[in-house]
Amino acid sequence: MNHLLETQLRECLGELYTTEPAFRSGRFRKFLSEIERVYNHHDLERSLLESAVDMNSRELHATNSLLEKRNQRISRLSTTDTLTGLPNRHLYNDRVSQELKRAKRHDRKLAVMFIDLDRFKIINDSLGHHIGDLLLRYVAKRIKSCLREADTIARPGGDEFAVLLDEVREMEDAAAVAKKILSVLSEPFRFKGHELMLTASIGISIYPSDGVDAVTLFRNADTAMYRAKDLGRNNFQFYHPAMSIKALEHMAFESRLRKALEHNEFVLHYQPQIDLVSGRVTGMEALVRWESPEIGFMMPADFIPLAEETGLILPIGEWVLQSACLQNKAWQDAGLQEINIAVNISQRQLQNPCFMTSIDTALEISGLAPERLELELTESAVMQETELTLMTLQQLKRKGISLSIDDFGTGYSSLSVLKRFTIDRLKIDRSFVSDISDNPDATAIVEAIIAMAYSLNLNVIAEGVGTKAQSDFLRENGCDQIQGFWISRPLPADQAERFLRECPPV
Ligand code: C2E
Ligand code: MG
Ligand code: MG
Numbered sequence: 001m002n003h004l005l006e007t008q009l010r011e012c013l014g015e016l017y018t019t020e021p022a023f024r025s026g027r028f029r030k031f032l033s034e035i036e037r038v039y040n041h042h043d044l045e046r047s048l049l050e051s052a053v054d055m056n057s058r059e060l061h062a063t064n065s066l067l068e069k070r071n072q073r074i075s076r077l078s079t080t081d082t083l084t085g086l087p088n089r090h091l092y093n094d095r096v097s098q099e100l101k102r103a104k105r106h107d108r109k110l111a112v113m114f115i116d117l118d119r120f121k122i123i124n125d126s127l128g129h130h131i132g133d134l135l136l137r138y139v140a141k142r143i144k145s146c147l148r149e150a151d152t153i154a155r156p157g158g159d160e161f162a163v164l165l166d167e168v169r170e171m172e173d174a175a176a177v178a179k180k181i182l183s184v185l186s187e188p189f190r191f192k193g194h195e196l197m198l199t200a201s202i203g204i205s206i207y208p209s210d211g212v213d214a215v216t217l218f219r220n221a222d223t224a225m226y227r228a229k230d231l232g233r234n235n236f237q238f239y240h241p242a243m244s245i246k247a248l249e250h251m252a253f254e255s256r257l258r259k260a261l262e263h264n265e266f267v268l269h270y271q272p273q274i275d276l277v278s279g280r281v282t283g284m285e286a287l288v289r290w291e292s293p294e295i296g297f298m299m300p301a302d303f304i305p306l307a308e309e310t311g312l313i314l315p316i317g318e319w320v321l322q323s324a325c326l327q328n329k330a331w332q333d334a335g336l337q338e339i340n341i342a343v344n345i346s347q348r349q350l351q352n353p354c355f356m357t358s359i360d361t362a363l364e365i366s367g368l369a370p371e372r373l374e375l376e377l378t379e380s381a382v383m384q385e386t387e388l389t390l391m392t393l394q395q396l397k398r399k400g401i402s403l404s405i406d407d408f409g410t411g412y413s414s415l416s417v418l419k420r421f422t423i424d425r426l427k428i429d430r431s432f433v434s435d436i437s438d439n440p441d442a443t444a445i446v447e448a449i450i451a452m453a454y455s456l457n458l459n460v461i462a463e464g465v466g467t468k469a470q471s472d473f474l475r476e477n478g479c480d481q482i483q484g485f486w487i488s489r490p491l492p493a494d495q496a497e498r499f500l501r502e503c504p505p506v
Contacts, residue, residue, distance in 0.1 A: 079091035079094075081154070081155040083133055083136060083137065083155070084136060084137055084140040084155050086140055086153055086154050086155045086161075087152065087153075087154040087155075088154060088155065088156065088157075089154065089156035089157065089162070091154065092152065092154035092156065092162050092164070093214045093215075093218070095152050095154075095164060096110075096112065096152075096164055096214040096217065096218070097213075097214050099152075099164060099166060100207060100212070100213070100214065103207055103208075104208075104212075108167055109167075109168045109169065109206055109207060109208070110164065110165065110166065110167075110168065110206070110207040110217075111163075111164070111165040111168045111173070111174035111177075111204055111205070111206050111207075112162070112163075112164055112165075112204070112205045112206075112207070112214075112217040112218060112220075112221045113162065113163035113164075113165065113174070113177070113178065113202055113203070113204050113221060114160065114161075114162055114202065114203045114204075114218070114221035114222050114224070114225045115143065115160065115161040115162070115163065115181065115200050115201075115202050115225070116159060116160050116200060116201050116202075116225050116229070117139065117159040117160075117185075117198060117199075117200050118198070118199045118200060118201055118229070118233040118234060119233075120132070120135075120158075120159035120198070121159075122384075123135060123196060123198075125351065125384065125386060126384050126386055127194065127196075131192065131194065131196075134191060134192070135189055135196060135198070136155070136159065138189050138191070139161070139185065139189075139198070140153065140155065140161065142181075142184045142185060142187075143161055143163065143181055143184075143185075145184060146177055146180040146181050146184060147163065147165075147177070148166070150166040150167070151163060151164060151165050151166050152164040152166075162218070162221075163177075163181075165177060168206070171206060171238060174204050174206065174238075175204075175236070175238075178202045178204060178236035179236070181200065181202065182199070182200060182202065182234065182235070182236065185198055185199065185200050186198075186199060186234075199233055199234035200233075200234070201225055201228035201229045201233050201234065201235065201236075202225060202228055202235075202236035202237070203220075203221045203222060203223065203224030203225030203226070203227065203228055203236070203237055203239065204221055204224055204236060204237070204238050204239065205217045205218075205220035205221040205224060205238075205239040206238070206239075210239045220239040220243075220244075221239060223239060223243045223244055223247050224237045224238060224239040224240075224243060225237070226243075226247065226250075227243050227246070250306075253295075253306065254306060254310055254312075256292060256294060256295070257290075257303055257306060257307060257310070257312055258312060260290055260292065261315055261316060261319060265290055265291050265292055265293070266288055266289070266290055266291075266316065266319060266320075267288075267289050267290075267291055267492070268286045268287065268288055268289070268320065268323055268324060268327065268493065269286075269287050269288075269289055269490035269491055269492055269493075269496075270284040270285065270286055270287070270327070270490060270491055270492075270493065270496035271284060271285045271287060271483055271488065271489070271490040271491070272284055272483065272487055272488050272491075272496070272499055272500075272503070273285065273340075273342070273461060273481050273482070273483045274481060274482055274483070274487050275480065275481050276471070276474060276475045276479060276480060276481060276482055277475075277480075280337075280503075281337070281339055281499070281500060281503050282339060282340065282481055283339050283340035283341065283342055283374065283481075284328075284339060284340075284341055284342070284496060284500075285342040285344075285376070285483065285490075286320060286323070286324035286327075286341060286342065286343050286344075287300065287344070287490045288300055288304075288316070288320050288344075290302070290303050304346075308346055308347075308348055311348065313346045313348050313349060314348065314349060314352055314354075317345065317346060317349045317358070318358045318361075318362075320343060320344075321343055321358060321359065321362040322361070322362045322365060322366065324341045324343050324362075325341065325362045325363060325365075325366035325368040325373060326365070326366045326368075327341065327493055328340075328341035328366070328368055328372055328373075329366045329367050329368045331497060331500060332368075332372075334497070336497070336500045336501065337500065338372065339372070339500070340372055340373070340374045340402065341368075341372065341373060341374065342374040342375075342376050342404070343373070343374070343375055343376065344376045344406065345375045345376060345377055345381070346378075346381070347378060347380060347381035347384070350377060350381050350389060350392060351381075351384070351386070351388060351389065353388065355392055356392060356395055356396075359373075359396070359399075359401070369400075370399045370400040370401045371400045371401075371402075373401050373402070374401070374402040374403070374404055374424075375396065375401060375402070375403055375404070376404050376405075376406040376427065377403060377404070377405060377406065378405070378406055378407065378411065379405055379407070379408065379410070379411030379413045380411050382405065382413075382417065382418075382421055382423070383411070383413060383414065383417055390421075393421045393422075397421075397422050402424040402425070403421070403422070403423050403424055404423065404424060404425040404426065404427055404459075404461075405418070405423055405425075405426050405427065406427050407427065407429040407430075407463075408426040408427055408428055408429060408449060409428060409429045409431075409432055409445055409449060410429045410431070415452075415456065418456065418458070419456060423458060424458065424459055425453075425458055425459035425460060425461060425480075426449060426453050426458055426459075426460050426461070427460075427461050427462075427463050427483075428446055428449050428450075428460065428461070428462045428463065428479075429463070429464075430462075430463045430464020430484070431464075432445050432446050432449075433446065433462045433463065433464045433465055433466075433470055433474075433484070434464055434466060434470075436469075436470050436473050436474075437469060437470070437473065443473075446462070446473075446474070446477070446479075447477055450474075450477050450478050450479050454478060459480050459481070460479055460480050460481075461479070461480060461481040461482065461483060462474050462479050462481075462482050462483070462484070463482075463483045463484060464483075464484045464485075465482040465483065465484030465485075465486045465487065466484055466485050466486050467486055468486065470484075470486065471486055
């Protein structure tokens with residue numbers, strides 16, 4: 001029996017014991033043995049009642065009324081989500097089962113909807129749980145406003161809502177409700193001085209075509225919801241059996257990714273960064289690849305998003321950090337010129353309370369000086385401005401580690417934040433660089449970023465430089481360094497070492 005249940009049981013029995021003389025007798029033991037079979041509070045109370053029925057009827061009346069009162073309170077608590085006052089998963093499943101019986105009798109269709117808020121975690125992490133909780137209440141109200149009296153809305157947990165549409169004639173009826181929900185959620189939420197934008201992904205399953213029991217309908221709506229997420233979020237999808245096959249493939253891929261670290265299947269490639277004035281190699285960016293024996297060679301875009309979603313980015317990121325630091329130290333020890341090693345850091349890593357420890361460990365086991373490590377952060381990770389991010393960035397700076405903003409120009413950056421976090425350099429996103437000279441807007445953006453970096457006293461590097469013309473333009477406009485196929489593709493460690501040897505400082 002779990003601890004919570006046991007506490008409730010003791011409390012309950014304690015109350016009975018002090019009010020009812022019959023329970024001070026040896027029959028108390030009988031209670032315990034019968035109750036051990038029950039699994040939730042609601043059933044626990046029912047079981048208590050049933051046990052009491054077996055007993056002397058003289059005490060039964062008083063016991064019954066006491067139990068009834070507690071029964072009502074506990075049943076309310078065990079079926080309602082306290083934050084929104086909506087039914088929880090337990091009550092929702094009950095309702096779906098009841099409605100299914102009715103739908104079967106009257107040969108009607110039902111729709112089960114699974115609604116998951118997109119990127120809600122960012123709101124919770126950046127503005128705090130208090131704001132997150134308030135927002136969930138407003139969301140519940142808005143979803144409710146799209147439903148009819150006979151429909152059911154529940155909050156099974158976290159940022160998820162479930163809806164049961166009581167009577168749907170056609171799939172279009174469910175589609176119309178889903179569209180309405182997406183539309184009301186897309187209106188800004190204004191409260192406590194915040195204006196928050198939110199979207200949701202919705203999965204829908206239909207009785208009887210997608211399942212005839214509550215569990216199957218719920219699972220299939222969930223699968224359809226994931227499909228909606230995959231398709232870019234802020235949309236709804238009806239369940240289709242092919243989705244289950246995709247979900248299985250997804251699970252198999254995830255379990256392969258989990259084993260990849262154990263089996264040493266990741267490798268780092270290194271892309272040189274060149275100073276535009278001296279022509280000297282100033283650094284190498286470490287870029288991870290996955291050599292899977294089953295699937296083949298994979299680029300980061302094929303697996304980093306899943307690693308981020310599942311949290312596997314934390315151990316993978318640790319491995320990358322350690323391997324990159326070890327490699328840079330090995331090059332130094334081999335007598336090659338000293339360069340910086342740049343490592344990409346995901347938002348999830350930066351927000352992990354153990355991040356500083358993994359940095360310390362990587363520096364310690366490699367013996368690399370912190371000044372030779374550079375971390376590439378994304379604009380969105382830095383702009384979160386949570387207390388933890390702020391503290392982490394300050395600690396990193398104090399250690400002497402360099403910080404750069406990767407893919408600069410594609411997100412939203414505030415200049416004051418860049419200054420406050422003492423960022424060392426900006427990496428101009430390759431989408432602007434590749435458009436230099438073809439697209440006047442891109443050219444103007446590149447010029448503006450360089451000018452801004454200059455006035456903020458930041459170093460600036462352009463990534464994705466693919467031609468001599470781009471390189472010349474960047475040099476003429478005062479860009480400090482370049483990185484891209486024009487200089488070299490990312491190289492395996494041995495070839496990167498050769499590149500370093502053949503490109504001595506000028
Ligand atoms: P990024 O950090 O912006 O890395 C630069 C990407 O641009 C690399 O792609 C590189 O191969 C590519 N690139 C460099 N020069 C050129 C060029 O001239 N033309 C073109 N078309 N592409 C060029 P890659 O290796 O596929 O990495 C993609 C992204 O994956 C990286 O973008 C980074 O955001 C992420 N990533 C790579 N390794 C790691 C890692 O260890 N941890 C994390 N969290 N993310 C990583
Ligand atoms: Mg990068
Ligand atoms: Mg980049």
